[in-house]
Amino acid sequence: MGPWRRRWQGPGLWGLCCLVLGSWPGLLACPTSCRCSAWRIWCTEPAPGVVSFPRLERSAERDNISDIYIANQRKLESINDNEVGLYIGLRNLTVVDSGLKFVSRQAFLKNINLQYINLSRNKLSSLSKKPFRHLSLSDLILVDNPFKCSCDIMWIKIFQETKFSNAETQDFYCINDNNKRIALMEMQIPNCGLPLANLSSYNLTVLEGNSITVYCDATGVPLPNVSWAFTNLVSNHESDTSKNPASLTIKNVSSKDNGLRISCLAENIVGEDQASVELTVFFAPNITFIESPTSDHHWCIPFTVKGNPKPTLQWFYEGAILNESEYICTKIHVINQSEYHGCLQLDNPTHLNNGAYTLLAKNEYGEDEKRVDAHFMSMPGDGSGPILDPDLYDYETTPNDIGDTTNNSNQITSTGFINTENEDSITVYVVVGIAALVCTGLVIMLIILKFGRHSKFGxxxxxxxxxxxxxxxxxxxxxxxxxxxxxxxxxxxxxxxxxxxxxxxxENPQYFGITNSQLKPDTCGN
Structure with missing residues (x-):
């Protein structure tokens, strides 16, 4: 047993060696001057040094990297497009004590998980805000860079004022035209101001099929560039940003664009600003879906209605208005912008509820109606299933007074239920009366027989x-x-x-041999 035990210790040691060697640069194709693990890359060796941003060849390895640390790389001067973006899971990026001079405006476009960036002690003289504006950064550290005092870095000052206290920003400096270092918080640059965007209207409403134009007036020094931002605009549109104010025209507006958010973006080297408005499209109701009833906890006639303003809903049963009650009512389950999903809910309907149901949706811009046939239960006597008590339903319908669709012959009232109830009550009274008469007759007969026995035939x-x-x-x-x-x-x-x-x-002694128990009935009232 001893040799076997020693023999199996070999693979255990080899496994440990593999774990140690797993971080060896050759196994992960780690760049020169760097060390790599399953989740981290760190490049700190100055010789031979890193010339460009480190890159792992295998995509599976890159996806797991969350931290990159680069230091003492004097030959690394830029971070370009599609370099950092390869590491989509990256959370922390540090490039310090290196020769970094330029950061591309789209350098971090794909790194939406970035939370921490440290670019301290490099050679940055200017830096645009664009690489960072879409990120939710908890820290952006830029100290000890030879920034030139200009509008290009004014956004850093504004960022520091809004993000941190003065004590945390005292190490930020810039170099003015006289090659003098001044604190970034004290930098005053003439003709340098944040842009401001203003819309011509913040209540953008239009009727479906019409056209509408919105204007955006942008101010700032330098004069900002203006652009329009929106997502999935279905309607035809055209914009003009070459003039101030800029314009956006939407033609033949579709109801599908109701609730769409439209933004005007004004941006210059100092920073950016935006103004937004929600597009409201009014349109007539449209019943896009209605289906035969289904049984869940209750019977439900499902439907979907679109309309803005919110349409009123009215149900008809066999051409007459259906008055809703606690046993039959309309339920709206989901509201999505101007789309309403719901059902007509019926509690234990019977064959009396079978028939044609029509939904009418109406608002000030028009109306729509759809009909569906409902079958809940077969007529009594056909053997297809149990019939529940129709007295459970005490609702009634009244004549249709909308438009010219009144059908007096189809008016449904509760008379049928009342007649059925009266007939059932009369039947019960008759049966009870007959039973009472039978019992009375039997009692009288017993009395006669009892006293007649002592009188010997009277x-x-x-x-x-x-x-x-x-x-x-x-x-x-x-x-x-x-x-x-x-x-x-x-x-x-x-x-x-x-x-x-x-x-x-x-006397015949057998003649009056009938006992009282033989003359009494078994029950009284059955």
């Missing part, structure tokens, strides 16, 4: 006298005289007198 009181054959013509009467009257004790209380003879009546 024959109570004195015994009935029925004449014999010899006296058949005589009326029935009671005989109570003499010895001819049988004793009331004879034959028992149930005896019947026929003629002068009292005959006992014998």
């Amino acid at each position: 024959m109570k009181g004195p015994s009935s006298v029925i004449s014999n054959d010899d006296d058949s013509a005589s009326p029935l009467h009671h005989i109570s005289n003499g010895s001819n009257t049988p004793s009331s004790s004879e034959g028992g209380p149930d005896a019947v007198i026929i003629g002068m003879t009292k005959i006992p009546v014998i």
Whole structure:
């Protein structure tokens, strides 16, 4: 086991060596006089020195570089276009104690991640603001450069005044025409002033299809150059910046340009200024999208409407105005400039809600309407699905009073729902009444049967006298005289007198064998 263990220690050592050698200049194709790692380039060796900005050949290696440090490179005199821009991930750039004299105006155009730049102790006599104006720098250090006191570096003074305190800017100097060094904060240059841009109007409104012109008046010393800045202007346009004020004319304005921001830029060697305005385009509504209803948490008829000013929305059901309620209403979910995305939301619609729905969008410049057919549930009895209670909906529609589209025959009211409710109530009352009558009848029958059992077919009181054959013509009467009257004790209380003879009546013991439980119904009210 010992030899195997020693044998496997070899690759571990080799791996460590590879990590160490990974920063060797030859492995990363590092420029001469520089050292390179996966994230940093530093060039500090004065011999043989760097003549141009260091460059890695492999793009994959360049993309990971975040720091470049260059010092003691007397032969490095310029930073040109497309040199620093190769390192798109660059955050920190330092070029100090070198022979740097020139920085291209587009040197850092592609380095939008740059946060720190240090160009101290070089040979810069002038420096334009253009290389830095699009960057969000936390630090820009330019001390100990032989700047010439001129308008070219006035922007540095303004930058220092707005960015830092006086204590942090005391080392900035420039050389005047008498070769005298003066503090940058004390530099006074005649005929040198920041530009100022003013627009002819800051309320740029136009009706779709019309044309409009905006003017920009720029002042400053030296006289600034003027340019127009906008993104994705769809309408045809032309500009004239050769005159002051400069002009921009937009022809046959499209509604797609509504909300577009237009800027006038005035720039001279001292600095720059801009003035901006938002283009407002008024246009009639346009329903760009409407679709059959879909079911999510609620049923929804989706739509998209464009219009400026914001259009009013009205729904129609089968040609009649649809009054919205808590069960059916319009919802706007997304607003993008003058575009509105939403839906007509219906809560548990039934077959009574099937039909044609029309959306009317209207503002002061026109109107548009679109129709869609909706089917939520089949009619009752076709076996296609359950029917929910239509009484859930108590909204109603009223006749359409917009334009001449009124269709009185299609007016929808809540009468159908009321009639349905009345019919259901009457049916319930009838059923309950019949059940009550049945129960009452059963109770009465039970009472009759209960008391009839003790009266023996209802024959109570004195015994009935029925004449014999010899006296058949005589009326029935009671005989109570003499010895001819049988004793009331004879034959028992149930005896019947026929003629002068009292005959006992014998009951069938099985006849009244029906019990009370057999006469009672199972339920009362069902």
